[in-house]
Amino acid sequence: MATTTDFKTWAAAQQQRIETQLQAVLPGADVAPQRLHEAMRYAALGGGKRVRPLLALAAGEVTGADESRAAIAGAAVELIHAYSLVHDDLPCMDDDVLRRGKPTCHVEFDEATALLVGDALQSLAFQLISEFRLANDAAVQLEMVKLLALATGSRGMAGGQAIDLAAVGVDLSLPELEFMHIHKTGALIRAATLLGAHCGNALDAPALAKLDHFAKCVGLAFQVVDDLLDTEATTATLGKTAGKDAKDNKPTYVSVLGVAESRKLAAQLREDALAALEVFGGRAHRLRELADFIVLRKF
Amino acid sequence: MATTTDFKTWAAAQQQRIETQLQAVLPGADVAPQRLHEAMRYAALGGGKRVRPLLALAAGEVTGADESRAAIAGAAVELIHAYSLVHDDLPCMDDDVLRRGKPTCHVEFDEATALLVGDALQSLAFQLISEFRLANDAAVQLEMVKLLALATGSRGMAGGQAIDLAAVGVDLSLPELEFMHIHKTGALIRAATLLGAHCGNALDAPALAKLDHFAKCVGLAFQVVDDLLDTEATTATLGKTAGKDAKDNKPTYVSVLGVAESRKLAAQLREDALAALEVFGGRAHRLRELADFIVLRKF
Numbered sequence: 001m002a003t004t005t006d007f008k009t010w011a012a013a014q015q016q017r018i019e020t021q022l023q024a025v026l027p028g029a030d031v032a033p034q035r036l037h038e039a040m041r042y043a044a045l046g047g048g049k050r051v052r053p054l055l056a057l058a059a060g061e062v063t064g065a066d067e068s069r070a071a072i073a074g075a076a077v078e079l080i081h082a083y084s085l086v087h088d089d090l091p092c093m094d095d096d097v098l099r100r101g102k103p104t105c106h107v108e109f110d111e112a113t114a115l116l117v118g119d120a121l122q123s124l125a126f127q128l129i130s131e132f133r134l135a136n137d138a139a140v141q142l143e144m145v146k147l148l149a150l151a152t153g154s155r156g157m158a159g160g161q162a163i164d165l166a167a168v169g170v171d172l173s174l175p176e177l178e179f180m181h182i183h184k185t186g187a188l189i190r191a192a193t194l195l196g197a198h199c200g201n202a203l204d205a206p207a208l209a210k211l212d213h214f215a216k217c218v219g220l221a222f223q224v225v226d227d228l229l230d231t232e233a234t235t236a237t238l239g240k241t242a243g244k245d246a247k248d249n250k251p252t253y254v255s256v257l258g259v260a261e262s263r264k265l266a267a268q269l270r271e272d273a274l275a276a277l278e279v280f281g282g283r284a285h286r287l288r289e290l291a292d293f294i295v296l297r298k299f
Numbered sequence: 300m301a302t303t304t305d306f307k308t309w310a311a312a313q314q315q316r317i318e319t320q321l322q323a324v325l326p327g328a329d330v331a332p333q334r335l336h337e338a339m340r341y342a343a344l345g346g347g348k349r350v351r352p353l354l355a356l357a358a359g360e361v362t363g364a365d366e367s368r369a370a371i372a373g374a375a376v377e378l379i380h381a382y383s384l385v386h387d388d389l390p391c392m393d394d395d396v397l398r399r400g401k402p403t404c405h406v407e408f409d410e411a412t413a414l415l416v417g418d419a420l421q422s423l424a425f426q427l428i429s430e431f432r433l434a435n436d437a438a439v440q441l442e443m444v445k446l447l448a449l450a451t452g453s454r455g456m457a458g459g460q461a462i463d464l465a466a467v468g469v470d471l472s473l474p475e476l477e478f479m480h481i482h483k484t485g486a487l488i489r490a491a492t493l494l495g496a497h498c499g500n501a502l503d504a505p506a507l508a509k510l511d512h513f514a515k516c517v518g519l520a521f522q523v524v525d526d527l528l529d530t531e532a533t534t535a536t537l538g539k540t541a542g543k544d545a546k547d548n549k550p551t552y553v554s555v556l557g558v559a560e561s562r563k564l565a566a567q568l569r570e571d572a573l574a575a576l577e578v579f580g581g582r583a584h585r586l587r588e589l590a591d592f593i594v595l596r597k598f
Contacts, residue, residue, distance in 0.1 A: 036453050119417070123457065154335050162415050
């Protein structure tokens with residue numbers, strides 16, 4: 001897709017591409033076990049901003065990746081994200097009833113099914129990242145599997161959830177809060193960006209480090225903005241329960257820094273993210289637009 | 300290890316090898332997030348018959364695989380198995396309090412931690428299957444990742460769990476019961492066997508089909524024997540709650556066929572399994588011993 005297309009048009013087309021990709025890889029609701037497959041489709045389809053796949057596609061533009069490859073890598077990360085939402089919403093975790101404007105998976109189905117939905121979506125992500133040719137070199141693609149596994153597991157996203165659990169009712173310092181979010185949301189955002197880039201021509205180590213730094217800043221900015229929106233927006237706008245973190249006594253950027261400082265931090269992270277992209281010139285056009293979208297979004 | 304070693308000695312040495320492998324790949328309990336890592340080690344270390352890794356190692360002998368490779372493939376499958384036990388024991392699933400003679404993970408820790416333990420053990424399995432060189436050809440190893448993902452997901456083990464959930468209080472026919480177990484326990488036992496074989500020299504399609512048939516029969520025999528033991532053994536011998544299936548009103552081979560017919564079926568499956576190995580001659584020595592171990596075990 002030519003980079004002259006405006007961002008909104010590009011994003012809408014790519015979100016549709018990801019939806020089609022997920023539709024195709026998720027087993028049909030008529031395939032046994034039907035209820036599980038129906039619930040997996042309920043949890044993964046038809047919602048969300050698809051920020052992670054968009055990052056994969058935009059990073060793929062930096063390395064000249066085939067769009068269909070970057071879309072698959074992005075869809076795999078999105079399946080991990082979808083699984084994490086289903087498990088996070090369970091009664092033993094955040095106990096939430098609303099997600100993307102719909103009842104959460106365990107409310108619409110039942111807890112046992114929601115547990116299996118998350119489990120099976122994770123497996124499906126690893127199926128997707130391994131079954132199509134995504135890199136010219138199979139050894140590079142094995143590295144991509146490992147990268148996704150590390151970002152998903154106990155030293156990545158799942159570890160971030162564990163830190164989050166332990167932080168309820170605790171006063172965290174800014175570095176502690178940052179450590180939590182670098183794992184909880186940051187790991188998957190970085191993975192999406194790097195996986196998209198790996199679908200194309202190899203970057204040298206300094207360039208890869210720049211791209212990773214961009215993704216790290218964007219991941220933190222994403223969380224700061226999430227916390228601001230959680231304070232300021234309404235449940236209807238968010239499609240999930242607003243004000244939940246404060247109610248649950250969870251530390252957030254707003255509770256640690258206040259609203260004004262949080263806004264400043266988001267702006268600074270955006271600056272840092274954009275600066276890291278300088279080496280890539282015009283090829284990073286979509287990544288720049290995405291950074292703006294993430295920081296300036298209202299939902 | 301020479302095949303002249305008796306089975307018990309071989310199995311004990313290999314179980315120790317797997318324990319060491321798992322010890323090494325599981326993050327230390329001193330690595331953040333500590334509680335999650337402690338719980339992951341609690342769930343995955345120091346217990347179990349390690350049937351799946353033993354199958355991987357024995358199948359690796361058929362194809363001349365490097366033992367250290369087959370051990371890694373087997374350990375990855377064991378991590379998936381360990382995750383499934385933690386999630387199956389949760390209150391929303393089987394709600395069990397005893398596993399391998401110890402309190403289940405959610406009893407020893409808490410439900411949220413047990414949920415994350417299962418999630419992170421699954422990710423770790425995919426890390427393990429991708430991070431070491433296990434096949435001479437990286438493209439073959441990508442196939443191995445896909446094979447593990449399929450065996451783990453909604454058309455494999457997780458799907459079998461969903462069928463199991465739907466079967467509570469239902470009269471299943473023998474084919475329906477078999478369909479459930481081919482997914483619930485069979486998928487992972489087949490994956491372990493095939494992954495072990497893929498670590499060595501390539502088998503042609505007919506030989507691979509024979510090995511798969513062996514694993515399918517062994518997987519079913521494993522379940523039939525499990526059901527017999529659940530009826531006949533005591534909680535102390537099993538290290539898990541005995542008589543649980545009958546209490547939970549779950550269909551089993553014993554409830555569908557009765558004890559005598561179940562014993563006959565196990566013996567027949569053993570015969571079928573052994574017959575499938577004929578093409579492999581002496582190289583399948585350990586697989587034969589394992590089939591016997593699985594059918595004749597008392598725990």
